[in-house]
Amino acid sequence: MTLQQLNYIITISEIGSINRAAEKLYVSQPSLTSAIKELEKELGIVIFNRTGRGVTLTAEGLDFLPYARQVYGQYLNLLEKYGKGGARKQRFGVSAQHYSFAVKAFVELVKAYDLEKYEFAMRETKTLSVIGDVAQMHSEIGILYLSDFNRKAILKLLSGNGLSFHHLINCNAYVYLARSHPLANRESISFDDLAPYPCLSFEQGDESSFYFAEEILSTNDYPRSIKTNDRATNLNLMTGLNGYTLCSGIICEELNGPDYVAVPYGPDDKNPNSIMEIGYIVKNNAILSGMGRRYLEEIRRYLGIAEEG
Numbered sequence: 001m002t003l004q005q006l007n008y009i010i011t012i013s014e015i016g017s018i019n020r021a022a023e024k025l026y027v028s029q030p031s032l033t034s035a036i037k038e039l040e041k042e043l044g045i046v047i048f049n050r051t052g053r054g055v056t057l058t059a060e061g062l063d064f065l066p067y068a069r070q071v072y073g074q075y076l077n078l079l080e081k082y083g084k085g086g087a088r089k090q091r092f093g094v095s096a097q098h099y100s101f102a103v104k105a106f107v108e109l110v111k112a113y114d115l116e117k118y119e120f121a122m123r124e125t126k127t128l129s130v131i132g133d134v135a136q137m138h139s140e141i142g143i144l145y146l147s148d149f150n151r152k153a154i155l156k157l158l159s160g161n162g163l164s165f166h167h168l169i170n171c172n173a174y175v176y177l178a179r180s181h182p183l184a185n186r187e188s189i190s191f192d193d194l195a196p197y198p199c200l201s202f203e204q205g206d207e208s209s210f211y212f213a214e215e216i217l218s219t220n221d222y223p224r225s226i227k228t229n230d231r232a233t234n235l236n237l238m239t240g241l242n243g244y245t246l247c248s249g250i251i252c253e254e255l256n257g258p259d260y261v262a263v264p265y266g267p268d269d270k271n272p273n274s275i276m277e278i279g280y281i282v283k284n285n286a287i288l289s290g291m292g293r294r295y296l297e298e299i300r301r302y303l304g305i306a307e308e309g
Contacts, residue, residue, distance in 0.1 A: 069137030174249030
């Protein structure tokens, strides 16, 4: 097995065609086909189904691909750190729950690089997709939170996917709403105060679970609720319907605009507060790329927390 063969597998899986992959890789189609067959023979598996319309991954190929991405990705990171130049177009991706600070840090990162020489991806997505993206090496870093309620379930899922969680910051719960909201000027807002208004939460797909909710205090019984799937819709519903969401209180006015506020959540005996531990996830023992390290520096700078080490 060679790094070149791993690169071939990754490229073919992304393009879905051996002929077009050969063009991108600047190799002949017979040479590419031969290299793949040699690897399949060595491993004793069939990686691709070949049809008249292209190629698709077999079940064995789907299982093999994340390992290929991990090994080849780590090779590229080593090459970036210790190699002497190279003309490859480096890729960097982040997957995150819907946090404006994660997007703000990404913006600052991209500003420092030439977009003609690098490929970037910023994915605000569902909790399971954050985990899946990092596990499949679509994204180098994922951003999500743990709480006393979801910690055991999320950490078990991370462990099963070969991922580790790294602490960034702890936050209390805040109520995020429009400045025009009747409760916006309160010093704190209780759960009972929120009863007349719709609670906005991000949809988590068919496999939705309390454990995957992005909003803290997800186990509470909300009499009025609306599901959304993007941050812009959430903001629009805050303004149009006096909706609210429960969050970390870390908001980026530069990106979300000045028309929203975060008010401390006021706990009571039946509805106590809870701590959100926000952190990042990466593959176990991963060697972060230069862009990965820079991205985390930007997050720490925005959150006002010290550098590691």
